[in-house]
Amino acid sequence: MGVEKYPEALEFILHWGEMGTHWGANRSVAQVHALLFLSDKPLDAEAICEALDLARSNVSNALKDLQGYGIVRRTHVSGDRRDHFVAETELWDLFMAITAERKRREIDPTIAKLGELKQRMAANKDLPAHVRDRIGRMHEFMSTLTTWYEQVRGLKKSTLVSLMKMGAKVARFIPGGKD
Amino acid sequence: MGVEKYPEALEFILHWGEMGTHWGANRSVAQVHALLFLSDKPLDAEAICEALDLARSNVSNALKDLQGYGIVRRTHVSGDRRDHFVAETELWDLFMAITAERKRREIDPTIAKLGELKQRMAANKDLPAHVRDRIGRMHEFMSTLTTWYEQVRGLKKSTLVSLMKMGAKVARFIPGGKD
DNA sequence: CTTTAATTTCTGTAAAAACAGAAATAATGA
DNA sequence: TCATTATTTCTGTTTTTACAGAAATTAAAG
Numbered sequence: 001m002g003v004e005k006y007p008e009a010l011e012f013i014l015h016w017g018e019m020g021t022h023w024g025a026n027r028s029v030a031q032v033h034a035l036l037f038l039s040d041k042p043l044d045a046e047a048i049c050e051a052l053d054l055a056r057s058n059v060s061n062a063l064k065d066l067q068g069y070g071i072v073r074r075t076h077v078s079g080d081r082r083d084h085f086v087a088e089t090e091l092w093d094l095f096m097a098i099t100a101e102r103k104r105r106e107i108d109p110t111i112a113k114l115g116e117l118k119q120r121m122a123a124n125k126d127l128p129a130h131v132r133d134r135i136g137r138m139h140e141f142m143s144t145l146t147t148w149y150e151q152v153r154g155l156k157k158s159t160l161v162s163l164m165k166m167g168a169k170v171a172r173f174i175p176g177g178k179d
Numbered sequence: 180m181g182v183e184k185y186p187e188a189l190e191f192i193l194h195w196g197e198m199g200t201h202w203g204a205n206r207s208v209a210q211v212h213a214l215l216f217l218s219d220k221p222l223d224a225e226a227i228c229e230a231l232d233l234a235r236s237n238v239s240n241a242l243k244d245l246q247g248y249g250i251v252r253r254t255h256v257s258g259d260r261r262d263h264f265v266a267e268t269e270l271w272d273l274f275m276a277i278t279a280e281r282k283r284r285e286i287d288p289t290i291a292k293l294g295e296l297k298q299r300m301a302a303n304k305d306l307p308a309h310v311r312d313r314i315g316r317m318h319e320f321m322s323t324l325t326t327w328y329e330q331v332r333g334l335k336k337s338t339l340v341s342l343m344k345m346g347a348k349v350a351r352f353i354p355g356g357k358d
Numbered sequence: 359c360t361t362t363a364a365t366t367t368c369t370g371t372a373a374a375a376a377c378a379g380a381a382a383t384a385a386t387g388a
Numbered sequence: 389t390c391a392t393t394a395t396t397t398c399t400g401t402t403t404t405t406a407c408a409g410a411a412a413t414t415a416a417a418g
Binding site: 026027028054055056057058061081 | 405406407408409410415
């Protein structure tokens with residue numbers, strides 16, 4: 001029996017599906033993820049179709065998407081020639097994978113474009129200074145943020161967890177940062 | 180003359196509009212924001228319509244949206260009875276306003292739902308343990324993250340900037356976190 | 359190599375979102 | 389208060405995205 005038969009599990013799946021549309025995925029992708037996340041065993045595509053009442057092709061695309069995010073992976077079940085799928089259940093890894101992929105899709109292209117515009121603006125003499133300034137500062141700001149992100153992301157999980165637990169207390173280490 | 184006449188400014192606006200669709204806004208909203216961001220003077224709705232070739236109603240809704248995010252505000256230009264609008268240009272404040280609003284729209288409802296499910300699952304005895312576990316842990320995880328966010332968000336800007344500049348060096352303050 | 363099953367890609371349809379224009383409301387000034 | 393102008397809300401259309409079903413491809417087993 002699939003987890004989707006339990007009311008709370010189903011409600012989780014449906015909620016996840018709705019929120020998914022606000023998270024840059026579509027309903028089907030998010031529902032498939034939720035189902036796999038709650039399942040304690042690998043599921044094949046056909047089982048997912050039946051559990052969620054989705055077309056086979058739709059599930060196929062959703063699985064491809066989720067694998068693109070790195071939060072679902074194919075696995076093999078012995079004695080079964082079909083592909084099976086499992087979701088990342090370690091929440092920290094899930095979070096890291098999602099942020100990394102969203103940065104790649106949603107931030108990196110903009111930084112690249114702003115860098116390009118900066119180049120071209122340097123040559124264009126009749127461009128108002130404030131336009132050059134604002135685009136330039138936006139580029140710097142986003143670059144700084146992502147540099148910080150890349151650095152922090154490289155820390156080991158236990159360090160990050162400790163930092164999180166400290167919360168605002170990290171400010172103690174900054175001169176004049178005691179608030 | 181409006182900034183949208185400069186090729187680099189226009190390209191910025193168009194790019195911002197496209198990316199906006201990946202950032203939870205629609206093209207019009209993001210374009211209006213980009214235009215105001217680059218403008219050095221308040222613009223009225225009609226001027227925005229002409230600059231971006233959008234319908235008046237569309238601009239009206241975009242402005243409402245942007246004010247909802249807290250990144251655009253109405254302002255008054257003396258001798259003109261029309262509303263005028265300006266965008267937040269301080270990038271740090273812009274970033275903070277956007278993250279706060281996205282959290283409110285995209286995270287808080289899910290935490291609330293997970294909390295509710297947790298309650299109900301406690302009573303439901305035939306629910307598989309791993310389902311209860313995973314939903315429960317997801318709730319904890321998201322709560323922990325947002326608590327951390329709320330705390331750090333409360334620090335003053337200068338402290339946050341210092342922390343950002345430190346990057347991975349914050350790990351120095353964590354026992355055994357020197358990587 | 360051939361047959362069969364599994365998976366993906368393609369194409370048309372359905373659903374959702376964005377948008378324009380019109381109508382209604384609200385605000386300002388005479 | 390009335391007339392005028394600005395703004396928002398509503399309604400229908402267009403565009404985009406999601407999705408189902410069919411066709412094509414790929415992979416496995418005999």
